[in-house]
Amino acid sequence: MPLTRPSTGATIxxxxxxxxxxxxxxxxxxxxxxxxxxxGTSSTGGAASIGYYVSSESRGxxxxxxSIDTSIxxxxxxxxxxxxxxxxxxxHVFANTTGNTSAANVGGVxxxxx
Amino acid sequence: xxxxxxxxxGDAVWHCQGKDCEHHNCSxxxxxxxTPIGCTxxxxxxxxxxxxxxxxxxxxxxxDIAWTACGTMIALPxxxxxxxxxxxxxxxxxELSAPNMIxxxxxxxxxxxxxxxxxxxxxxxxxxxxxxxxxxxxVKQRRVVGEHRHPMVARHQELARQLIAMxxxxxxxxxxxxxxKDSQD
Numbered sequence: 001m002p003l004t005r006p007s008t009g010a011t012i013x014x015x016x017x018x019x020x021x022x023x024x025x026x027x028x029x030x031x032x033x034x035x036x037x038x039x040g041t042s043s044t045g046g047a048a049s050i051g052y053y054v055s056s057e058s059r060g061x062x063x064x065x066x067s068i069d070t071s072i073x074x075x076x077x078x079x080x081x082x083x084x085x086x087x088x089x090x091x092h093v094f095a096n097t098t099g100n101t102s103a104a105n106v107g108g109v110x111x112x113x114x
Numbered sequence: 115x116x117x118x119x120x121x122x123x124g125d126a127v128w129h130c131q132g133k134d135c136e137h138h139n140c141s142x143x144x145x146x147x148x149t150p151i152g153c154t155x156x157x158x159x160x161x162x163x164x165x166x167x168x169x170x171x172x173x174x175x176x177x178d179i180a181w182t183a184c185g186t187m188i189a190l191p192x193x194x195x196x197x198x199x200x201x202x203x204x205x206x207x208x209e210l211s212a213p214n215m216i217x218x219x220x221x222x223x224x225x226x227x228x229x230x231x232x233x234x235x236x237x238x239x240x241x242x243x244x245x246x247x248x249x250x251x252x253v254k255q256r257r258v259v260g261e262h263r264h265p266m267v268a269r270h271q272e273l274a275r276q277l278i279a280m281x282x283x284x285x286x287x288x289x290x291x292x293x294x295k296d297s298q299d
Contacts, residue, residue, distance in 0.1 A: 002157075002158075022152075025213060025214075026152075026214060027152065027213075027214055028144060028149060028214045028215070028217045028264050029115070029143075029144035029149050029150060029151045029152055029217075030151075030152035030154075030214075031115075031131070031151075031152060031153055031154045031155075032154060033154045033155065060212065060213070061212045061213055061214040061215075062202070062205065062209035062210075062212040062214065062215060063202060064115070064116045064201065064202050064264065064266040064267065064270065065115065065116040065131075065199055065200060065201040065202060065266070066187075066199070066200045066202075067130070067131035067132075067197050067198065067199040067200070068197070068198060068200075069132055069195070069196045069197040069198075070196055071196070080192065080198070082182060082189065082198075082200070083182070083187070083200045084182035084183055084184035084186070084187050084200065085184045085186075085187075086186075086187060086200070086202050087209075088209070088212065092184070108196075109133070111131040111154070111155075113115045113116055113131070113266075114214045
């Protein structure tokens with residue numbers, strides 16, 4: 001459900017606060033989605049690993065899984081992207097170039113499950 | 115979400131997180147206690163209208179079921195829709211004590227609550243000898259009656275145990291073994 005505002009002059013109910021808490025600190029069974037995009041080049045005579053750390057909105061609770069797709073940018077001069085180091089702060093997403101390239105790209109949607 | 119099931123024979127079962135995938139399922143609850151799945155892809159739909167796709171299955175001997183470089187996560191084979199899931203299998207004590215790792219169990223009950231506005235009016239009128247009936251509302255409440263662990267943790271740890279038993283060890287553990295071996299030589 002989308003977040004809702006208390007109407008003007010109305011009392012702020014616990015439910016109004018809870019909907020924000022539930023985003024900042026996900027409950028068991030909830031998910032968080034977002035996007036990632038990796039761009040890189042490789043001229044080292046071989047594959048280069050390129051990645052970055054995606055910060056999650058949720059903090060203080062531990063994810064149980066991360067899923068990624070390539071729906072924004074299909075793999076271009078990269079091998080399939082991977083993830084690791086999933087913690088309460090986010091996760092690492094990376095991909096390896098498939099050789100010398102001036103344009104390696106991949107991007108998609110991620111889903112963190114709590 | 116994570117592993118739906120891991121059999122003693124090593125068959126891992128899970129649902130895809132791909133939004134439009136035939137293997138996506140956010141209709142079924144997270145656990146046997148009915149904890150709902152809060153799917154951000156389909157939060158606009160009522161639970162019974164959400165996708166209830168069929169699960170994916172792979173044996174732990176599948177070459178794509180492998181530890182990631184950090185040594186705490188396991189990659190599952192990519193779904194046909196292009197989505198790939200990586201599950202967390204090694205948790206620190208701090209992570210295991212995180213609020214989402216303990217799931218409260220609720221019991222619903224009804225409570226009688228006196229209507230405040232009516233009660234104010236009733237008491238004021240009673241001073242003048244006028245009696246009106248008290249209005250009582252039946253309010254549905256819920257209280258915590260217990261708690262249980264997040265179901266994914268035990269399943270993911272069991273997958274890790276089975277992988278290690280068949281020789282697929284996390285890279286950090288392997289590195290540690292190599293160091294130990296080197297120091298013994």
